[in-house]
Amino acid sequence: MAKSEDLSASHALLVAARTSWRAIHDAAREGSRWFAIAAVLSLCHALVPPAEVWLLKRLIDQISAPDRDPRQLLLALAGLTVAVGLNFSIGYLALTASQRTGLRLGWYYRAKLAHAAAALEPRRLADPQVTTDLQVADIAIAPMTRAPGMALQLIGTAITAAGLCVAIFSFSPAAGLLALAALLPTVVAMTFIARVEARGWPPVAAVQRRSAYAMEQLLQQRSGTELALLGTGHKVADRVSREQRQGMILLDKVLAADMRWETAASVGTAVLLAAALWALVVTDAGAALAAAAIAGILSGLSAIRFTGHAFGNLVSLAPQAETYERTVTDASHQARVRPGARAGRLEVDRLTVRYPGASGPAVDDVSLAVERGEMIALVGVNGAGKTTTINSIIGVVSGEAGTIRIDAQQIQAPLDPETSAKFGLLIQEFGRYEFTVRDVVGLGTSAENYSDDQIWVALDKARIGGRIRDLPDGLDTQLGQQWGGVGLSGGQWQRLALARIYLRDAGVWILDEPTSAIDAEAEAEIFAALQQDKHDRITIVVSHRAWTLRGMDRIYVFDHGRIVQVGTFSELLNQPGRFAELFAEQLSPQP
Numbered sequence: 356m357a358k359s360e361d362l363s364a365s366h367a368l369l370v371a372a373r374t375s376w377r378a379i380h381d382a383a384r385e386g387s388r389w390f391a392i393a394a395v396l397s398l399c400h401a402l403v404p405p406a407e408v409w410l411l412k413r414l415i416d417q418i419s420a421p422d423r424d425p426r427q428l429l430l431a432l433a434g435l436t437v438a439v440g441l442n443f444s445i446g447y448l449a450l451t452a453s454q455r456t457g458l459r460l461g462w463y464y465r466a467k468l469a470h471a472a473a474a475l476e477p478r479r480l481a482d483p484q485v486t487t488d489l490q491v492a493d494i495a496i497a498p499m500t501r502a503p504g505m506a507l508q509l510i511g512t513a514i515t516a517a518g519l520c521v522a523i524f525s526f527s528p529a530a531g532l533l534a535l536a537a538l539l540p541t542v543v544a545m546t547f548i549a550r551v552e553a554r555g556w557p558p559v560a561a562v563q564r565r566s567a568y569a570m571e572q573l574l575q576q577r578s579g580t581e582l583a584l585l586g587t588g589h590k591v592a593d594r595v596s597r598e599q600r601q602g603m604i605l606l607d608k609v610l611a612a613d614m615r616w617e618t619a620a621s622v623g624t625a626v627l628l629a630a631a632l633w634a635l636v637v638t639d640a641g642a643a644l645a646a647a648a649i650a651g652i653l654s655g656l657s658a659i660r661f662t663g664h665a666f667g668n669l670v671s672l673a674p675q676a677e678t679y680e681r682t683v684t685d686a687s688h689q690a691r692v693r694p695g696a697r698a699g700r701l702e703v704d705r706l707t708v709r710y711p712g713a714s715g716p717a718v719d720d721v722s723l724a725v726e727r728g729e730m731i732a733l734v735g736v737n738g739a740g741k742t743t744t745i746n747s748i749i750g751v752v753s754g755e756a757g758t759i760r761i762d763a764q765q766i767q768a769p770l771d772p773e774t775s776a777k778f779g780l781l782i783q784e785f786g787r788y789e790f791t792v793r794d795v796v797g798l799g800t801s802a803e804n805y806s807d808d809q810i811w812v813a814l815d816k817a818r819i820g821g822r823i824r825d826l827p828d829g830l831d832t833q834l835g836q837q838w839g840g841v842g843l844s845g846g847q848w849q850r851l852a853l854a855r856i857y858l859r860d861a862g863v864w865i866l867d868e869p870t871s872a873i874d875a876e877a878e879a880e881i882f883a884a885l886q887q888d889k890h891d892r893i894t895i896v897v898s899h900r901a902w903t904l905r906g907m908d909r910i911y912v913f914d915h916g917r918i919v920q921v922g923t924f925s926e927l928l929n930q931p932g933r934f935a936e937l938f939a940e941q942l943s944p945q946p
């Protein structure tokens with residue numbers, strides 16, 4: 356990204372040229388027909404002012420000539436009528452053709468970004484910079500679709516200015532050069548405007564993101580309802596108002612600076628054009644030439660003014676467009692591997708993880724091992740280090756010491772696609788995808804050719820099959836009331852998430868509180884099912900409920916990032932220690 360302080364005039368020109376080239380390249384490939392039409396129309400539009408000079412001179416020459424040639428007179432008149440009459444229409448049609456190019460580019464850019472985001476490894480998505488870049492790239496799409504039109508405008512203006520210079524130069528070189536120079540104040544001003552915007556926009560964008568996030572909490576059904584029930588929505592609304600006000604003040608400063616530079620550019624352009632007109636007047640070139648050149652200069656003026664905006668927009672778009680390019684390039688080429696590969700043994704050896712800026716390790720010298728067919732549990736209070744251990748196993752977090760192996764093969768973050776395919780992960784913040792039931796469960800596997808029977812088996816194992824059978828459209832039922840679909844309870848959503856893991860059928864299952872929202876009866880059934888078919892896989896469960904731990908082959912008790920006890924449920928229960936302290940209340944006989 357170009358640092359605003361470094362953005363000299365030549366750098367700004369370079370940035371605008373690079374952004375224009377990229378925009379033209381994409382437009383020629385993805386919206387080729389409409390872009391070609393836009394280019395031809397823009398060229399015609401750009402040639403109108405020089406053509407006016409030429410045609411007007413011929414017309415006035417014919418009018419003032421003692422021996423008029425009616426054919427020449429008529430031709431000049433017709434040419435001028437066409438040029439002036441169609442000028443606006445050609446400009447409008449060029450704009451519309453550019454918009455139609457932009458539509459195609461918008462489709463292309465968004466689809467490309469969606470696939471790039473889908474190809475990101477979990478570890479990269481855990482990096483806040485990556486999610487910010489994704490949002491910036493998404494926001495960049497709208498201005499990027501307008502970039503080819505702006506690039507054409509820029510090229511068109513250069514052609515207009517050069518054409519005017521050529522048309523006028525022959526009878527007044529000074530006037531011709533001054534007409535060309537009239538472009539300069541705009542370019543210089545826009546360079547400074549681009550610098551102001553490059554400096555001013557990042558804080559505005561940050562404030563707008565915070566404001567949009569707060570607004571989203573008010574608009575989303577779950578958080579909006581909670582805030583309405585709490586009667587505290589106005590606090591979030593105040594936050595929106597505060598952020599928005601700050602954004603307004605920051606943006607206002609940017610626009611004020613823009614206005615100052617715009618005014619300076621207008622004065623500079625006017626002075627240079629006045630000088631060009633004066634040069635015409637003092638040149639003994641005759642009234643016809645002077646009148647023609649004056650008309651041409653006046654009609655070229657508007658094109659020059661608009662170009663300033665196009666130039667400024669292209670420069671200020673550059674950092675966002677670069678973020679888009681980087682995001683889609685970095686994330687590509689991810690191989691899709693079908694899950695299902697079995698794993699014999701998973702081993703964590705002396706793992707230590709420290710988050711950046713943290714005073715101590717979140718996980719300290721942790722070792723554990725689990726064989727195929729075993730089901731183990733990680734327990735401990737909030738913040739004890741269970742999720743960090745899991746995130747290290749799946750390569751979302753990297754440790755500062757220790758190793759993790761699957762079947763003696765060391766695995767490292769970020770995981771390669773083959774290793775990732777070995778895991779089936781149900782996290783606490785599982786997704787509530789409001790698609791059809793078939794599609795929601797199908798998200799569990801990258802395979803496309805699973806059968807309805809396999810989905811039903813997964814749904815039944817997750818104890819949600821009965822509810823889906825009751826729905827009129829079965830697997831085709833649309834979920835989510837906002838789409839006119841069926842609403843589900845929190846526990847039912849969690850069961851669907853578990854059904855995804857069943858369909859995935861990976862070699863290593865990691866279930867982080869898989870039944871936290873599920874009632875006790877269904878929870879018992881789900882754990883019974885997990886025990887029943889655990890033999891073909893490795894299962895690691897995080898649970899806070901004592902009785903779900905009874906059937907575990909081993910329980911690892913975490914405390915302050917360390918494993919302080921290991922054993923089966925009955926072993927741990929019968930010895931004093933952290934486990935007994937943690938679960939004493941849950942296990943004490945109820946009065």
Ligand SMILES: Nc1ncnc2c1ncn2[C@@H]1O[C@H](COP(=O)(O)OP(=O)(O)OP(=O)(O)O)[C@@H](O)[C@H]1O
Nearest residue numbers: 710711713717735736737738739740741742743744
């Ligand atoms: N991304 C992070 N950056 C910095 N510190 C973190 C991060 N994630 C977790 N921590 C800290 O690491 C420690 C262990 O957290 P972890 O999420 O592993 O605990 P946990 O046992 O899974 O807790 P819970 O039962 O609440 O899920 C905590 O002190 C937590 O504040």
